[in-house]
Amino acid sequence: MIARFGRKHAGARVSGAGAASPGIWPEIRTALAGFLKEAMDVLLPEEEGCVLCGRVGLGGMEEVFYAPICRGCLGRIPFVQPPYCRVCGRPMRGAVAEGGLRGGPVCKDCAxxxxxxxxxxxxxxxxxxxxDFIYALKFRGRRELAEGIGVLMARVATRDKAIxxxxxxxxxxxxxxxxxxRGYNQAELLARMVGSCLGVPVRPVLARSIHTGEQNKLGGRDRHENLRGAFTVPRPLEAAGKSILLVDDVITTGAxxxxxxxxxxxxxxxxxxVLAAAVAPLEREWLHRA
Ligand SMILES: [Zn+2]
Ligand SMILES: [Zn+2]
Incomplete structure (x- = not known):
């Protein structure tokens, strides 16, 4: 069962005024207007804007798990395309991708x-x-962007057999x-969207220790050291024996x-x-698109 967030409006409610009340007519009128509005919404639905840029109808829309996304946004997203590492999903280019093993190339880190x-x-x-979208979701409080990014993640999860x-x-x-x-965890918002699209439960399986410092100021080896013991599973029974999909916003080093x-x-x-909104490519393996 596929569900959408935030698209349903609550019906107009009429307060319980007595039948003889002189103020009843305005209430009936309000209720009637509400009813007519709902009926019109069903008959002539207002065109919904793109869940990423908010624009309406520019160059057509594509529905991804019922979320309209405009062709402009889809055209500007640098989707991961083969060749990519079959383990970590990192895109690979040119010579590095050649000589891949059966089933696709493997990057140096995974090898x-x-x-x-x-x-x-x-x-x-x-x-x-x-x-830009991920940055806005994380640092500009644009929580609603989790819908557009989340449905694209759900699409990857349905299209890619490996996941x-x-x-x-x-x-x-x-x-x-x-x-x-921040007041919210962007990875959790994305996870909830993916779970809602695919009908899979989302649980806070992991907890983070308060003792780790800033991750993005550290280099590769230090990142690994800094993260040792950073995560715990408070309720192991919940995870035991299960195949789990870990959701994050960006995979940087994969640490x-x-x-x-x-x-x-x-x-x-x-x-x-692991399913992420984006993966940071290794500089030497990725030539920036013109
Ligand atoms: Zn758009
Ligand atoms: Zn890899």
Missing amino acids: SGGRFFKVARAVGVYDGALK RGFQLIAPVPLHPKRLVE TANECARAILRAGAAEVR
């Missing part, structure tokens, strides 16, 4: 082992319009300090996703797949 997640996939490269087959969705938890500052996957597996889960 050297140490990945706890089975596969990771993302909608697009953390660049261009997608970067299918999960029973529970777990968002990557935000650092508690960040959660207080966070990996550490989360490690904690979930340690709690007894069968396997962990």
Whole structure:
């Protein structure tokens, strides 16, 4: 069953005034007007704007899990296209992608082992319009953008065989300090959207320890060190034996996703797949599109 968020309006309510009340006519009129408005909405639905840019009808719309997204936005999102690493989903270009093993190429990081997640996939490269939308969702309070980004993530989960087959969705938890500052966890908003599109439950499987510092100021090796023991699974029974889809906004080095996957597996889960809105490409493997 596919559901949409925030599209249903509550029906007009009439207060319980007595029949003899002299103020009844305005109330009936209001109720009637409400009824007519609802009837008109059904007969002549107002054209909905693009869930990403808000514009209406420019160059046509595509519906992704009932969410209208304009062709302009779809054309500006740098979707991940083959060749990409079959483990971490990172796009690969040119010489690096050649000589791939059967089933697709594997990037250097994944080839050297140490990945706890089975596969990771993302909608697009953390660049261009997608970067702008994610930035606005995270840092400008534009929570509503989780709908458009989330439906595109759900589409990846249905189209890519490698990511299918999960029973529970777990968002990557935000650092508690960040959660207080921001008021919401963007990964959780995205996870809820994906869960709603696909009919899969979303649970706060992971908790984050308060002791980790700023992740994005650190380099690759330090990121791994900094994350050791950062995530816990407070209710291991919930994860035990299950195939879990971990949801995050951006996969940068993959260190966070990996550490989360490690904690979930340690709690007894069968396997962990990762779905993100965007993946940051390795500079040397990605030539910026003109
Ligand atoms: Zn748009
Ligand atoms: Zn890889």
